[in-house]
Amino acid sequence: xxxxxxxxxxxxxxxxxxxxxxxxxxxxxxxxxxxxxxxxxxxxxxxxxxxxxxxxxxxxxxxxxxxxxxxxxxxxxxxxx
Numbered sequence: 001x002x003x004x005x006x007x008x009x010x011x012x013x014x015x016x017x018x019x020x021x022x023x024x025x026x027x028x029x030x031x032x033x034x035x036x037x038x039x040x041x042x043x044x045x046x047x048x049x050x051x052x053x054x055x056x057x058x059x060x061x062x063x064x065x066x067x068x069x070x071x072x073x074x075x076x077x078x079x080x081x
Contacts, residue, residue, distance in 0.1 A: 004061040007077065010051050011041065018069060019046045021059055044071040054080030 008023035021042050026035050043066075044059045051057060056078040059071045 005058060005074070006042070006071075007056065007058050008042070010053055010055045010057055013046070013049070013051055013053055017046055017049060019044050019051045019057070019073065021057060021071070021073075042071050043069045044073050045069055046073045051076060052080060 006021075006023045008021040010019050011022045012020040021044050023040050023042060025038050025040065027038065028034065029036055042059060044057075045062070045065050051073060055076050057076050058074045060074045062070065062072040064070050065072075
């Protein structure tokens with residue numbers, strides 16, 4: 001089974017080698033069919049501490065690195081100015 005990939009924006013980089021990434025998802029409501037935006041936060045491993053707040057990053061599923069960290073940063077898609 002292939003590993004899942006998601007793209008989101010870095011919300012926090014205050015932890016050592018860890019960033020919090022907000023991923024937006026748009027799905028229709030099951031009954032009313034209105035498009036609803038949902039946000040979810042993922043803690044991702046950032047080995048070299050190169051991500052900063054506001055960066056757009058791509059994360060990939062990985063084996064657990066801590067009790068709540070199961071994602072890793074693959075690349076920075078867009079740096080914040």
